[in-house]
Amino acid sequence: MLLKALLLFLVAHIDSVLSLNNTPGPQCRCLFSDPSCWPPADEFDSLSHQLSQPLISPVPPESACYPPSNPSGNCTNVILNSANGNWRANQSGSMESFNFETFIFANGSISACYLNTSLGVPCEQGSVPPIGVDARSAQDVQAAVAFAVKWNLKVVIKSTGHDLLGRSSGRGSFMIWTHNMKNISFDANFIPEGGPHNETFNELALTLGAGIQWNEAYAAGESYGRVIVGGTSFGESVGAASGYVLGGGHSVLSPTYGLAVDNVLQFTLVTSSASVLTVNAYSHPDLFWALRGGGGGTFGVVTSVTYNTHPPTPATLILLSVENFSSGAIAQSVVSKFLSLHPTLADLQWGGIASFDSSFFSFSGVAPDTTLAESNAAIQPFVDFVRNATAGSGETVQFSTVPFDSVYVLYDAYIASLGGAASSSAGLNGELVSRLFPRELLETEYEKVADTLLGLGDLVSYVLAGGGAVSKVDPNSLGLNPAWRKALGHAILAGGWADGTNATGIHQVENQLKGYLAVLEELASLYEKNFQQTFFGDHYARLESIKDIYDPVDLFVVIEGVGSERWDELLDCRKA
Template identity: 65%
Template sequence: MEDINVLESVNPTLTQMLSKALNLIFHIFSWGSLVVVPGLSESLSSPCRCLYADSSCWPSDADFAALASQLSRPLIYPVPPESACYPLSDPVGNCTDVMLNTSNGTWRSDQAGAMQAINFETFIFQNGSISACYLNTTLGVPCEQGSIPPVGVDATTSDDIQAAVIFAEKWNLKVVVKNTGHDFLGRSSGRGSFMIWTHNMKNISYNATFVVQGGPSNETFNALTIGAGVQWYEAYAVADSYGRSVVGGISPGGSVGAAGGWVLGGGHSALSPQYGLGVDNALQFTLVTSSGSYLTANAYSHSDLFWALRGGGGGTFGVVTSVTYNTHPPTPVIAIVLSVESFDTPATAQSIVSEFLRFHPTMADLGWGGYAFFSAETSFLFVGVAPNISWAAANTTLAPLFEFFANSTSEEAVGYTMSYDSFYTLYEQVLGTPGTASSVGENVEIVSRLISRELLETDYEKVAETLLGLGTSLTYHLVAGGAVSKVDPDSVGLNPAWRNALGHVALGSSWLEGTNATAVRQIEDTLKGYLGVLEELVGPDGGAYFNEASLYEQNFQETFFGAHYARLEAIKDQYDPAGLFVVVEGVGSERWDEDLNCRIQF
């Protein structure tokens, strides 16, 4: 193994290696977090939503025209982006553009009808038939709308959102709120629904003496306020231009949204062990509730709603229009790449992964965060970052781990560290510019669980054995512990399990376009098996990250929200008494049928 490299400046070759390593991890698993999620509007006269093509209830053209007259932009009519390759479906579409950009997260986020995981563009009927629009036109399948809403509002202001919410409530429509379409639970799409697209709400402002509404004038923050459509590449750049750093999501090109489901579901980051989760850095929200009211929620105004918004999940309490984050002074960042090209024996895999997991609490306590990728049959790769740490401290901390890896395998093992002036410098050089290709544009579903500090400290070898025993590739996020563990678990609505966690493990499956429903169900059964193994490992109260999770949770209330569920449900009933907003496995969703179209509990 190579020694730790103490560099006077950033080595371009090593930066390229770090970029390659991170993009490999992101190719296996996209770090996108739910940004915005679908809501549902309930009419007192019917327990079921009105869906497109139901002429008995769907608004007329005149009704939609009346709505359009209230908006800042024309109504939108989303279509599958792949329809450009089907002249009969989209005569003016540019198929070449679609083919070149199908794995470009930024491009996909700019298309109202595109989801980052394309299986959520499709719809599987109970009889197994599939409504979809495949990029692979040689399959001979006609292009259909699938689960993409046929009409919607391109919101640029809170007034637009208020008009859309009131319209949807009046006509009992099923509502989907979408920003970038980064979503592992299909909450950014809905067959026959009405879309509120927040992607173009791009306002960003910085205030070095920000005071939350209703707060004392002497309580000020260096704060960044961002609109619902802002993506992390935009937020990072503006924060850096003011000499500040902000805790945010990590993805190639930065296409994940910064002011929606990411923070509403908790918001983990490689910087979290140093600065906390997104919810720990959120100072204030503005949002539109189910009544059409525009509210500000913070520690002094609607404090109960502020509590719920910080971890109670997106699409449940209202449509967020902006988030204000506390920012931090930029500090130098040390980055590490540690890899083993392949495991020579299963015993080697067990030894290396066990030692890495044993070492994780030490790294978390020192502020190290990052992402690891491994499987019993292939290799091990860890990319880590630590802000505000010296080279000497990095060397002292990591040398034992590097040495262990070097002495544990006959295969090639590589370890090196790099220094950057700030996290933003690393982000720009390693994760690329907007438009960087990533693992989007694929069919994918995942399962996940949080890994507690206690489990790692008392039984790290069992954790390693269990994860390797799954027999598939997985990612291990080092995004908790440190500053995350120092926050009062009851100060925010987030599942308290996060405050005892150190890691978050996730694995998934993907499949090709055109795969039939029977084969997809078999893949889902395999994922359910993985989920059972993870749940047995961590226990029923182990918890999972709401934004990167499974569609097949048997007790989502405990898994995602823990002991906070009852209070979250009470707050939801206070601000959304008619049940306008409901999402897959979100607070109150057990009151609805499987498709979230009809209410079954009142």
């Protein structure tokens, strides 16, 4: 059950050395551990006078449970909230997946601060940046960026810490924390900056600051009578204007309204020159192309995102589960039948998620703008198939459909309500691998796909993320990997481990995940041999050229991001 909870969380869940690129030989960032280059205290004092908030010194939140703890530390509070995604997002030193707070040295020793104090190991900083800026405005970000460039610091951009590749942390780095950039505005007739004055746009748009989370964005949309395309996670704690959208952003509404990037009208961001840019189809259109799918933390520090919105619509929630498959053959038949049904569901613009292994199957589907009768008619043949396949075999089948007045009410009742500590799986150790499945494969080889996924032996989460409106967008109109336009499903598998597991045990889990690469092609994971093709497809070269224009000093380097292959494994030093 722990691994199942971890996987469901990960699904829901996920961006002065001006001649750095041109100077031959390795070039290293200055890290906190190097007193020969780290800025002196008076320089940090000077920086603090330029900021709206005091500098922050992020620490692992678990440090409150170690004497002598931070005077403001409250171990009981940490224990109660450690698995609450929204609480973790509010801590500058907390990552949603605990393992990204830790650091494994080359000799196998681990620097970490475990919640389980009985392990008898000291509380250490791990990969949590030791100092940073609590940015509340673009001006705060400008000051932080200029300071980082001046002192050649390794920069980490963090909003909520949900990034599942660990891009929100970095040992010895300088953090730009955008979580408290909470501005929201609504425009009933949004006109992109630089757009032609004689053109009527008529777009009802929400502009979200970089720290806005989906629970806040959905509530804002509801207050204006609008729907915004966004993610689903326990408590809706994922950031709405940070890494989620910069990576593409799939949603249960994507088959109806497209991916998050398909709904973006404008960005504002701070580049490595400390310039504030407004970016849209008319202003810096090359960067607008790149930001829509080119990856978070890569081109600059995004300070706001403006989304197109949609009118409210009723929706039906479909819930189906099968417990205790009596045989692998029955499991295979159910999963195969579901995968064969997915193209039809995509044409109906359904979204949702299925989870399954050899003993379990569940499906939570969302059918926007669909009556209860229409939803039942679409799913009933599959339900009948499941009941017939399991008749007399001892399985437990549960099925229900629930109508809601709007998608927001559905979110509030079924997703946001799961945000408490007892329901969320934040605070665990875990990594994942995933793959997009194109429509053609599901139409012709669904049995092979089912056999392959079930044969891996782990719980699979299968997201109904594509098709419908997603497939109708010109794949070259934005920087997102073109593979999304042919994809229907997104299959995800995760591996986890307990606190205190040594490096050998952690590497065993990682090797298990690596082993999936031999079975499933083009997986997107920490272990990609060719992340450029997997994440960005044939858009990579153009993305790289745009990065070089707007970030010529390579300040913004993230794990498996555009240009990261120029750097060593830790992203500390540029390769010779």
